[in-house]
Amino acid sequence: MLKIFKLSNYNKRALIGGIIAAIFTGFGAFALGSISGYEAKELIKSSLSGFIMLCNTIVLASATILALLLTLISVSSGTKTNLNKSHYKHVILIAKIDTIVFVAAMIIFQFFNLPVTESENVPTEWYAYIYYSTLVISSILSGGLISVVLMLFNAVTSIIKVVGLGIEDHPILLKKEDEQENKKNED
Template identity: 75%
Template structure:
């Protein structure tokens, strides 16, 4: 007899906290990326010199994002330890929220590492790259740095929401928090 089971992956439900964090990241990406478009159209030579001057800063940004993402993953372990050590019964939503933070943080970590590696290719030293490509490369590098910055800001805001919920539940003893099972909910289970 063969028994098969299917696992239906739940869709990611965006809570109000996740939506605020997502909007915060999008606004940050638009603000940081918007500055590039104030420069107007660039010639290939101008873009090449701007790439040379902006790449060290973008590389530093990528390094910072990689370091911050790794630190956030470690902080999530601490958050889980505190969450599981409490006497209060937390709903599954809290753990799904922490799982979502870990997933997005890992994606940001990998993306920042890839962007860092790509931008370390000495493109401005290559002689066979047409000058017309440099303006496109410049705008893409600024777009990638803006998206990475916005994504990290979203992750930090999501982590902030998770930490403040735990502080309210454990530290302040709020017993009617939406992430806590209430007595009548415990009896149903």
């Protein structure tokens, strides 16, 4: 999947940060050891509201980030300096990953909103699998959102350096040679 996206060093670091966060939070959950179906059912009852709240928060955060990306594009296009295509591709990548996290959190939110612990048709041994799946899913969703936020931080930092601080040799700036080639292609 990572080959689909051409990743810069900033993006690689952001994704690695999200993966590390997912592993760290997931490891903490599995350090508890194995539990029986009845114990898992009780743990699900006590932790499901927090899991649903996490999914809801990730949905809201992802939607907000998508809206903020429009502001970032507006600031990027409104500058006097010309930005290269890699900056806009970076923003597209953020939007893609954020949308994936948004859709996944929404689907999982709906799925786990079912009253599983109230059903009498669910075998007791399934509760352990359901409990561990909520832990794994929450770790993955949290890691995904952390990656998106880190990528957004990198994009915003780049814009601040170019627009606010006036750094003239930043990698997101269109080079003079590229500008001349674009003018030739337009003619």
